[in-house]
């Protein structure tokens with residue numbers, strides 16, 4: 488295979504942090520060679536599960552989500568879409584590429600949208616243990632109110648990975664919207680924390696995602712027993728988990744962007760972008 492030689496004296500990006508102090512790469516456009524990575528992952532015959540929840544009205548997001556995923560997500564690799572929904576009949580029929588399938592998993596709904604979001608940790612951990620572990624190597628867990636608009640490939644895969652939240656990647660830690668009440672299991676002190684990770688995109692090996700989701704779910708249940716709910720729900724608990732279990736790879740905000748934030752120069756690609764939604768019309772419905 489022919490490719491240009493890595494240049495020790497010529498870093499590929501100098502405008503952004505590309506490595507954490509615990510030696511986890513931060514994935515930005517221009518820092519990796521996708522052909523090289525595709526070859527490595529192909530040799531391992533890796534299979535990827537993409538989990539997405541579409542409860543109640545959120546089924547409307549599935550069509551665009553799936554169509555754009557077919558175009559941009561892990562193209563050329565084996566993919567299972569795990570669609571967790573209370574409305575299996577509303578899952579659209581989308582033509583899939585070779586080696587890709589849709590697996591619809593019927594689950595219950597909750598009346599509060601906060602509970603729907605929080606309970607994803609429980610559902611992912613249950614299915615990871617019972618089913619996903621037998622079917623795929625990696626899990627990628629994302630929000631459904633999103634569309635792919637550029638390539639998201641095997642460069643994201645690692646033991647356990649999180650994504651920099653588009654609203655906070657230039658923010659000082661004391662201003663992160665971590666849970667600040669000591670009574671919550673998600674509590675993080677003002678002088679702690681590395682990054683603010685987004686709830687809408689994390690993943691890793693099935694084993695590691697099981698550990699993460701199971702621990703977050705237990706923390707959520709402890710909070711519930713103590714009549715407290717973390718400020719940003721599952722996202723707060725994810726941030727607490729990543730404080731104590733550092734991710735082995737971190738995705739730049741290219742992998743979770745919101746166009747209402749504009750487009751800073753450091754952002755050369757917008758790979759996965761929020762679809763605007765009317766909260767009043769779509770939540771708690």
Ligand SMILES: CC(=O)N[C@H]1[C@@H](OP(=O)(O)OP(=O)(O)OC[C@H]2O[C@@H](n3ccc(=O)[nH]c3=O)[C@H](O)[C@@H]2O)O[C@H](CO)[C@H](O)[C@@H]1O
Pocket residue numbers: 539540541542543544545600603604629630631632685686687688719720721722743769770771772
């Ligand atoms: C992009 C991003 O980082 N999003 C995070 C942010 O939320 P968002 O404000 O983007 O939350 P959201 O409304 O998208 O809810 C999170 C997800 O739960 C599912 N859902 C929710 C309600 C419902 O009635 N039906 C349904 O299916 C759906 O998959 C949705 O994408 O904060 C949430 C917690 O407050 C979660 O941590 C989200 O991951």
Ligand SMILES: [Mn+2]
Pocket residue numbers: 630631632687
């Ligand atoms: Mn969302």
